[in-house]
Amino acid sequence: xxKAASMKANPRDAQDGAASASQLIDARIAELxxxxxxxxxxxxxxxxxxxxxxxxxxxxxxVPVWSHSGLICTGETYKAVVKMxxxxxxxxxxxAGLFNSSLEGNTRRAIDFREGGEVDEEALKxxxxxxxxxxxxxxxx
Numbered sequence: 353x354x355k356a357a358s359m360k361a362n363p364r365d366a367q368d369g370a371a372s373a374s375q376l377i378d379a380r381i382a383e384l385x386x387x388x389x390x391x392x393x394x395x396x397x398x399x400x401x402x403x404x405x406x407x408x409x410x411x412x413x414x415v416p417v418w419s420h421s422g423l424i425c426t427g428e429t430y431k432a433v434v435k436m437x438x439x440x441x442x443x444x445x446x447x448a449g450l451f452n453s454s455l456e457g458n459t460r461r462a463i464d465f466r467e468g469g470e471v472d473e474e475a476l477k478x479x480x481x482x483x484x485x486x487x488x489x490x491x492x493x
Contacts, residue, residue, distance in 0.1 A: 373410040373417075377427075380416060384429060387467045391434040392416070392427050395465070398473055399425070402480035422487040424480060437462040444482045448475035 371379070377396065381389040399406055399418050406424065409417040416427040423439040438444065441451060441461025450472065453462040465471065 373408045376410045377408055377416045380414070380429070388429045388434050391465050391471075392429060394471065395427055395434065395436055395476075398471075398476055399480055402477035403484050406484075420484045420487055422490065424483045424487065433464040433466055435462050435464050438479070438483055440483065440486055443486055444479060446479065448472055448478075450475055450479060 377392075381393045381396075383389070384392065396416070396418075403418075403420055403424070405420055407419045409419055411417045411426075418424045418427075425439065426435075426437045428435040428437065435453065437454060438451075438461050440459060441454070442457065442459050444461070446461070450463050451461040453464045454460050463476075
C-alpha cells in the first residue's frame with residue numbers, strides 16, 4: 353500500500369516504493385539540515401532550470417539522479433563536499449573549467465562543491481544542457 357504523499361518521506365525507504373524520487377530527494381535535503389542540503393537544493397533548482405523536462409530518480413540505495421534520455425548527473429553528499437557527477441562528463445566541453453574531480457576516468461567527470469564555495473550558475477546550466485543534448489543526440493541514432 354502506498355503511503356500518503358503528505359507523510360514525511362524517509363530517504364532510507366527508497367526501495368519499498370513508498371515515496372516518489374522527488375519526495376525522497378526533498379527528504380534528503382531536509383535530513384542533511386546544513387550547507388550540504390542547501391547546496392543540493394540549489395543544484396537541483398539549477399538542473400530543473402536548465403532542463404524543465406528532467407526526470408528525478410533515486411538509485412543505488414540513496415543517490416539522487418537526474419536523467420533525460422539517459423543519465424545526466426548524480427548529486428552525492430559527503431562530509432566535506434556535495435559531488436555532482438556527470439555520467440558522460442568526459443565527452444562534454446567544459447569551457448568554464450567546472451570539472452574538478454574524477455578527471456582521470458574515460459567516461460565520468462565530477463564537480464566537488466565545498467562549503468562556502470561559489471557556483472557559476474550559468475556555466476553549470478550550460479554543462480547540464482550539453483549533457484542533455486549529448487543524451488538526446490545518442491538516443492536518436
